[in-house]
Amino acid sequence: MKENTLKHIEHTDITQFQSDLIGWFTEEQRDLPWRKDQDPYKVWVSEIMLQQTRVDTVIPYFLNFIDKFPTVATLAAAPEEEVLKAWEGLGYYSRVRNLQSAVKEVHEQYNGQVPNTPNEISKLKGVGPYTAGAILSIAYGIPEPAVDGNVMRVLSRILSIWKDIAKPSSRKVFEEAIRKLISHENPSFFNQALMELGALICTPTSPKCLLCPVREHCHGFHEGVQNELPIKTKKKSTRSVSLAAAVLVNENGEFLIHKRPSTGLLANLWEFPNCEIGDFSTARKQLEQFLLTEYGLQVDLENGVKTKIDHIFSHLKWNINVYFGKINQSDQPNDSSMEIVTEEELAKYAFPVSHQKIWKCYVDERGILN
DNA sequence: AAGACGTGGGA
DNA sequence: TTCCCAAGTCT
Numbered sequence: 001m002k003e004n005t006l007k008h009i010e011h012t013d014i015t016q017f018q019s020d021l022i023g024w025f026t027e028e029q030r031d032l033p034w035r036k037d038q039d040p041y042k043v044w045v046s047e048i049m050l051q052q053t054r055v056d057t058v059i060p061y062f063l064n065f066i067d068k069f070p071t072v073a074t075l076a077a078a079p080e081e082e083v084l085k086a087w088e089g090l091g092y093y094s095r096v097r098n099l100q101s102a103v104k105e106v107h108e109q110y111n112g113q114v115p116n117t118p119n120e121i122s123k124l125k126g127v128g129p130y131t132a133g134a135i136l137s138i139a140y141g142i143p144e145p146a147v148d149g150n151v152m153r154v155l156s157r158i159l160s161i162w163k164d165i166a167k168p169s170s171r172k173v174f175e176e177a178i179r180k181l182i183s184h185e186n187p188s189f190f191n192q193a194l195m196e197l198g199a200l201i202c203t204p205t206s207p208k209c210l211l212c213p214v215r216e217h218c219h220g221f222h223e224g225v226q227n228e229l230p231i232k233t234k235k236k237s238t239r240s241v242s243l244a245a246a247v248l249v250n251e252n253g254e255f256l257i258h259k260r261p262s263t264g265l266l267a268n269l270w271e272f273p274n275c276e277i278g279d280f281s282t283a284r285k286q287l288e289q290f291l292l293t294e295y296g297l298q299v300d301l302e303n304g305v306k307t308k309i310d311h312i313f314s315h316l317k318w319n320i321n322v323y324f325g326k327i328n329q330s331d332q333p334n335d336s337s338m339e340i341v342t343e344e345e346l347a348k349y350a351f352p353v354s355h356q357k358i359w360k361c362y363v364d365e366r367g368i369l370n
Numbered sequence: 371a372a373g374a375c376g377t378g379g380g381a
Numbered sequence: 382t383t384c385c386c387a388a389g390t391c392t
Contacts, residue, residue: 046388047389051387051388051389052375052376052377052386052387052388052389052390053376053387053388054378054379054386054388055387056378057377057387058387089378090376090377091376091377091378092375092376092389092390093375093376094374094391095389095390098390098391125390125391126389127390128389128391129389130388130389130390131389131390148388148389149388149389150387169371192388195388196388199387199388204387205380205381205385232385234384234385235385236373237383265374265375266376311376312376312377313374313375313376313377314375315374315375315376316375352376352377353376353378354376
């Protein structure tokens with residue numbers, strides 16, 4: 001069965017395949033900011049940002065992040081608040097907390113040098129099998145597989161592999177294939193070329209086979225099944241959660257914000273006080289009760305719901321009822337996870353997009369009133 | 371193994 | 382609207 005899965009490798013001219021693939025990448029690769037040099041730190045940052053995230057989205061974040069934290073030493077020394085702020089809006093925020101944690105370890109345990117062995121680099125927080133292979137091959141020229149979604153899709157087609165790429169167990173099949181195919185002369189370009197091919201030519205839908213530099217090596221194309229591959233089972237739909245949130249302002253024009261717990265969803269990001277509710281019809285009462293029992297705040301929320309915000313995550317959906325309310329200057333948080341800040345100071349804190357939407361609602365509404 | 375973990379874009 | 386993503390990792 002195992003031999004059968006990769007049977008097409010026997011009929012692949014590996015040297016010619018490498019040459020065609022790397023030759024194409026050399027000519028056609030996109031000009032991307034993390035391709036200016038092979039600084040292991042910058043390669044690392046880019047690979048973490050690119051996890052589950054589009055190139056076009058990453059570019060401005062990468063430029064800003066490297067501007068703010070150009071080296072291992074600067075990121076290791078940075079306040080977490082600033083680091084999270086630089087990641088604000090990118091999503092999967094544990095990536096950047098793990099990155100800074102790992103960078104601190106590199107700074108302290110490896111004298112600031114990103115390790116260059118599979119064993120050492122894989123121990124770093126947030127560095128899984130893909131990222132380890134990407135850094136080792138791109139920054140250090142070490143022939144390790146870097147198997148991401150692109151590579152699994154491309155190889156599924158080229159080698160006509162009918163394994164479900166959604167299953168974690170499938171990854172090792174593709175790693176095995178890459179170990180047989182990878183160029184030892186230029187593992188960096190080989191790995192990047194496979195991903196670039198997946199992004200530009202061998203796309204999820206409507207692959208541009210007529211433009212493909214390795215079409216002659218592609219068993220899926222020759223079998224006419226390139227549109228049937230890869231096999232990928234779909235995931236379950238998301239569940240819905242109802243929330244009520246409050247934008248609370250005092251006589252000084254200062255706002256109450258709350259820092260989320262250090263684990264779980266949107267960890268360590270800031271938000272407007274909110275709670276999960278069972279029933280929209282009594283949302284305001286539930287929120288007032290929550291503010292009293294959790295934060296010791298006696299608040300009269302304005303009567304009407306200001307807006308209803310829908311926010312979709314990968315695995316769940318928030319339906320947020322937004323309320324406005326006044327607090328007194330004498331109301332101080334009874335909780336160290338809360339702060340009272342001016343509108344100007346708000347810009348220093350990292351908020352998830354869902355709560356940026358709440359703030360936008362407040363600004364829009366206030367603009368009408370003023 | 372399967373679910374948690376974000377977001378914005380395209381069909 | 383709904384679904385599927387896009388250079389994955391952690392638990």
